[in-house]
Amino acid sequence: MEDCLAKKMEITVSEAEKRTGRNAMNIQETYTAYLIETRAVESQSEGQCAPVDSLWRRYSEFELLRNYLSVTYPHIVVPPLPEKRADFVWHKLSADNMDPDFVERRRIGLENFLLRVASHPILCQDKIFYAFLTQEGGWKEMVNETGFQLKADSRLKALNATFRVKNPDKRFTELKHYSDELQSVISHLLRVRARVADRLYGVYKVHGNYGRVFSEWSAIEKEMGDGLQSAGHHMDVYAASIDDILEEEEHYADQLKEYLFYAEALRAVCRKHELMQYDLEMAAQDLTCKKQQCEELATGTVRTFSLKGMTSKLFGQETPEQREAKIKVLEEQIQEGEEQLKSKNLEGRDFVKSAWADIERFKEQKNHDLKEALISYAVMQISMCKKGIQVWTNAKECFSKM
Amino acid sequence: EASLAEVNSFSPSVPISPSSMINQYKFEDGPELRDLFITVDDPESHITAIETFITYRVVTKTSRGEFDSSEYEVRRRYQDFLWLKNKLEEAHPTLIIPPLPEKFIMKGMVERFSDEFIETRRKALHKFLNRIADHPTLTFNEDFKIFLTAQAWELSSHKKQGPGLLSRMGQTVRAVASSVRGAVKNRPEMFTEMSNYMETFSQKINLLDKIAHRIYKEERDYCNEMKEYGPIHTLWSASEEDIADSLKGIASCIDRCCKAMEKRMAGLSENLLPILHEYVLYSEILMGVLKRRDQIQGELDSKVDALANKKTEKDLFSEEIGKLEDKVERANNALKADWDRWKQNMQWDMRSTFTNVAENNLRFYEE
Numbered sequence: 056m057e058d059c060l061a062k063k064m065e066i067t068v069s070e071a072e073k074r075t076g077r078n079a080m081n082i083q084e085t086y087t088a089y090l091i092e093t094r095a096v097e098s099q100s101e102g103q104c105a106p107v108d109s110l111w112r113r114y115s116e117f118e119l120l121r122n123y124l125s126v127t128y129p130h131i132v133v134p135p136l137p138e139k140r141a142d143f144v145w146h147k148l149s150a151d152n153m154d155p156d157f158v159e160r161r162r163i164g165l166e167n168f169l170l171r172v173a174s175h176p177i178l179c180q181d182k183i184f185y186a187f188l189t190q191e192g193g194w195k196e197m198v199n200e201t202g203f204q205l206k207a208d209s210r211l212k213a214l215n216a217t218f219r220v221k222n223p224d225k226r227f228t229e230l231k232h233y234s235d236e237l238q239s240v241i242s243h244l245l246r247v248r249a250r251v252a253d254r255l256y257g258v259y260k261v262h263g264n265y266g267r268v269f270s271e272w273s274a275i276e277k278e279m280g281d282g283l284q285s286a287g288h289h290m291d292v293y294a295a296s297i298d299d300i301l302e303e304e305e306h307y308a309d310q311l312k313e314y315l316f317y318a319e320a321l322r323a324v325c326r327k328h329e330l331m332q333y334d335l336e337m338a339a340q341d342l343t344c345k346k347q348q349c350e351e352l353a354t355g356t357v358r359t360f361s362l363k364g365m366t367s368k369l370f371g372q373e374t375p376e377q378r379e380a381k382i383k384v385l386e387e388q389i390q391e392g393e394e395q396l397k398s399k400n401l402e403g404r405d406f407v408k409s410a411w412a413d414i415e416r417f418k419e420q421k422n423h424d425l426k427e428a429l430i431s432y433a434v435m436q437i438s439m440c441k442k443g444i445q446v447w448t449n450a451k452e453c454f455s456k457m
Numbered sequence: 458e459a460s461l462a463e464v465n466s467f468s469p470s471v472p473i474s475p476s477s478m479i480n481q482y483k484f485e486d487g488p489e490l491r492d493l494f495i496t497v498d499d500p501e502s503h504i505t506a507i508e509t510f511i512t513y514r515v516v517t518k519t520s521r522g523e524f525d526s527s528e529y530e531v532r533r534r535y536q537d538f539l540w541l542k543n544k545l546e547e548a549h550p551t552l553i554i555p556p557l558p559e560k561f562i563m564k565g566m567v568e569r570f571s572d573e574f575i576e577t578r579r580k581a582l583h584k585f586l587n588r589i590a591d592h593p594t595l596t597f598n599e600d601f602k603i604f605l606t607a608q609a610w611e612l613s614s615h616k617k618q619g620p621g622l623l624s625r626m627g628q629t630v631r632a633v634a635s636s637v638r639g640a641v642k643n644r645p646e647m648f649t650e651m652s653n654y655m656e657t658f659s660q661k662i663n664l665l666d667k668i669a670h671r672i673y674k675e676e677r678d679y680c681n682e683m684k685e686y687g688p689i690h691t692l693w694s695a696s697e698e699d700i701a702d703s704l705k706g707i708a709s710c711i712d713r714c715c716k717a718m719e720k721r722m723a724g725l726s727e728n729l730l731p732i733l734h735e736y737v738l739y740s741e742i743l744m745g746v747l748k749r750r751d752q753i754q755g756e757l758d759s760k761v762d763a764l765a766n767k768k769t770e771k772d773l774f775s776e777e778i779g780k781l782e783d784k785v786e787r788a789n790n791a792l793k794a795d796w797d798r799w800k801q802n803m804q805w806d807m808r809s810t811f812t813n814v815a816e817n818n819l820r821f822y823e824e
Contacts, residue, residue: 240692244689425703
């Protein structure tokens with residue numbers, strides 16, 4: 056971890072700004088730009104602060120960065136970006152991308168993303184990532200020049216395609232199941248949480264009506280008046296308190312959302328393994344087939360039924376020269392194939408090794424983060440109850456003076 | 458006539474200060490000095506060829522001399538309660554008769570004979586009789602006594618005596634007509650104040666009733682969502698190792714929250730909602746009482762006006778007027794005293810009920 060960029064450099068996404076400009080299709084659009092500030096961390100003894108570098112990036116550039124990282128490091132569980140569109144909203148939250156609360160939460164999410172990448176032992180060393188943080192102009196061109204799009208396996212995007220893999224690594228199969236379960240359970244949880252938040256909001260806010268009516272009622276009462284009036288005030292306080300409570304809860308929801316999206320990244324790594332394994336098995340199969348063909352041609356025996364065998368029987372044998380030529384071609388192909396298979400095997404083993412290392416790292420991170428998130432959620436609930444106790448104790452006192 | 462005579466014994470011909478009267482009433486409200494204990498329970502359904510109805514068991518325990526026995530058990534149906542209320546209103550037009558639960562509930566999906574409806578009604582009927590028992594005047598009403606003690610057939614034969622339906626209707630019609638005749642000219646300031654107060658109070662109490670129901674509904678919806686929320690954590694813990702315990706912990710906490718919530722809702726529906734509803738009904742009753750007082754005064758005023766035009770039959774009229782003046786004065790005083798009493802009770806009720814709500818909420822949060 057000593058080499059982590061995060062240790063050497065302070066990274067923040069400090070501001071968000073609305074901009075208008077023309078996009079690729081020359082259409083006027085409004086978007087939000089985020090200010091990334093970086094500063095080299097000086098050793099304590101110097102006591103001076105290094106100057107702050109800054110540049111502006113928009114969400115689509117973050118997306119480009121992440122795509123690049125996912126393709127270039129397929130064995131790494133790449134940290135996810137905050138959601139593109141507001142999801143799991145409840146009544147008070149806006150689904151509008153321009154809504155200031157959404158923008159603010161996204162700003163925090165983007166900063167979190169950068170910090171995660173910068174703390175990753177492998178990802179933090181990537182030059183494109185470094186350039187993203189430090190080089191404003193020409194970064195997009197730089198990324199495209201790496202030609203990563205060509206490396207991207209379009210099959211990875213086809214989520215529903217199944218590849219019949221005969222010998223998958225069991226660990227990856229299990230992991231894929233886990234990532235599916237995690238995704239489904241977290242999204243269910245977030246949905247219900249949104250509904251719970253909605254209801255809770257309703258309960259608190261209706262109490263605010265008490266405040267108003269108590270106050271109006273107190274006007275016609277003599278002895279009860281003061282008690283009613285002050286009780287009404289406490290009801291107003293109660294009703295207002297829910298806004299802060301639920302805002303805090305949104306942070307908790309965002310933490311869960313990060314791992315919802317992480318589940319996708321995890322799944323992507325599993326898929327990559329699946330595909331590699333599939334390619335490997337296909338290549339091996341192809342090789343076996345060719346070897347068989349070669350043998351058949353050489354010995355003249357047809358061991359297995361084949362169309363070629365039938366046609367040659369029906370339409371006569373080939374000339375020895377033709378056969379020789381074919382055998383030569385096949386032998387070359389077999390040689391190539393064996394080399395390829397060897398390197399693929401090696402690739403596969405390397406992939407499994409490095410992927411699994413990163414997965415272990417990820418597991419630890421996930422357990423740590425989720426535990427902390429759950430604890431903070433519990434703390435939030437306790438604090439909410441404490442506030443409730445305070446308000447109702449005060450209200451009770453007022454009522455008893457009525 | 459008997460009931461009017463009893464009113465006389467309380468009317469301040471010897472002025473008693475209102476505050477001491479209030480103290481006296483409050484004192485009497487205390488359970489230690491009560492000598493009449495009534496319970497309403499055990500609803501039973503009766504099916505006949507014509508109709509289906511519910512009867513409730515009314516048990517009375519008393520140490521009063523005028524009762525032949527110290528314990529009574531009778532069965533009454535809603536119609537009987539309605540009869541009692543009407544008799545009391547007739548006998549004491551300017552006293553505040555406690556509210557009866559409504560005949561039907563229009564809003565909501567409560568059927569006429571659902572368990573919830575029957576239980577709510579039973580509690581309200583119980584309250585109704587107890588409030589009468591606590592009332593310094595009404596508690597000695599003869600019809601009340603008969604209601605508590607007579608067997609079913611005795612009650613029906615007693616009901617048939619007295620002014621019939623038609624004459625009662627006539628009274629109601631006259632009452633409505635006189636109130637339509639416009640504001641009473643000589644209404645004492647005090648009653649105008651009361652009327653203004655009641656208008657605002659009625660408005661506010663109706664609002665509070667609606668708010669309380671709304672809160673109850675929101676709390677119930679919240680509780681239902683939480684019931685789905687908890688188990689998701691348990692489900693999640695099944696695919697985890699490290700954080701499984703934390704997740705299970707949260708699931709069980711959410712579960713406990715749900716239970717605490719249900720307690721809170723029960724508290725609301727047992728305490729706050731019925732009381733608010735009772736006072737909604739009370740506000741209607743009080744408006745009616747004020748109108749009837751106005752009507753009595755109206756009678757007096759119109760006779761006085763008539764007298765002004767007929768000087769010769771002065772003697773005849775003056776006796777009548779004298780009687781009416783007495784009547785008005787008695788009515789006014791009765792109302793005033795009852796009003797003070799009612800307000801005191803209301804205050805006490807509101808105080809205790811909202812304190813109860815606060816306590817419930819405290820308990821909820823503490824749990």
